[in-house]
Amino acid sequence: MGAGTWQWNDAWIFVSAVIAERLERDRAQHAALPMAGASLADVLAAADFLHHSVPGRAELEGSMRRLAGAGLLVVEDDLVEVAPAGEQLWRGRPFSGLSSAVMTLQTQLNRASEPGDFDWTLDDQTYNAAVREYRHRLADDR
Numbered sequence: 001m002g003a004g005t006w007q008w009n010d011a012w013i014f015v016s017a018v019i020a021e022r023l024e025r026d027r028a029q030h031a032a033l034p035m036a037g038a039s040l041a042d043v044l045a046a047a048d049f050l051h052h053s054v055p056g057r058a059e060l061e062g063s064m065r066r067l068a069g070a071g072l073l074v075v076e077d078d079l080v081e082v083a084p085a086g087e088q089l090w091r092g093r094p095f096s097g098l099s100s101a102v103m104t105l106q107t108q109l110n111r112a113s114e115p116g117d118f119d120w121t122l123d124d125q126t127y128n129a130a131v132r133e134y135r136h137r138l139a140d141d142r
Contacts, residue, residue, distance in 0.1 A: 006066070006115055011106035013055065013063035015098075016046035017073055017080050018090050037079035040122075040130035045137065050102060054131065061122035069116020078126055085113075 020038035023046070028035045040060075048054050055063070064080070067073040072086035082090065089105075089112055096104045 006109040019046040037081040041133035057127040066115035068118035
């Protein structure tokens with residue numbers, strides 16, 4: 001999918017990645033560990049928190065490809081980081097709180113750039129492992 005209009009899912013995944021990375025950064029700092037990025041399970045947890053649902057494999061892969069292709073996220077294997085351009089987009093948004101952050105970000109995305117197409121594939125095994133890890137965390141109440 002290269003150029004075109006950003007979808008609501010793209011904004012949802014972007015905001016989820018921002019939240020997940022910040023939480024992971026805080027955990028790493030408190031434990032005096034190096035920051036390696038947020039895992040896909042972290043992104044799924046944030047997405048569920050925001051929208052009370054977990055994105056499917058295809059929609060997660062599609063959004064990550066568009067966001068990374070536009071230079072807003074860095075995606076390597078199952079780790080996600082907010083790229084400097086994504087950080088700038090996040091910091092430049094009109095502050096509206098988390099309840100409307102996804103809609104605000106979709107508007108910002110459409111004003112700022114076009115979706116890209118990063119060569120990244122989320123296979124079923126990796127996606128299913130992330131879902132299992134997230135469900136395990138829920139069961140452990142973490």
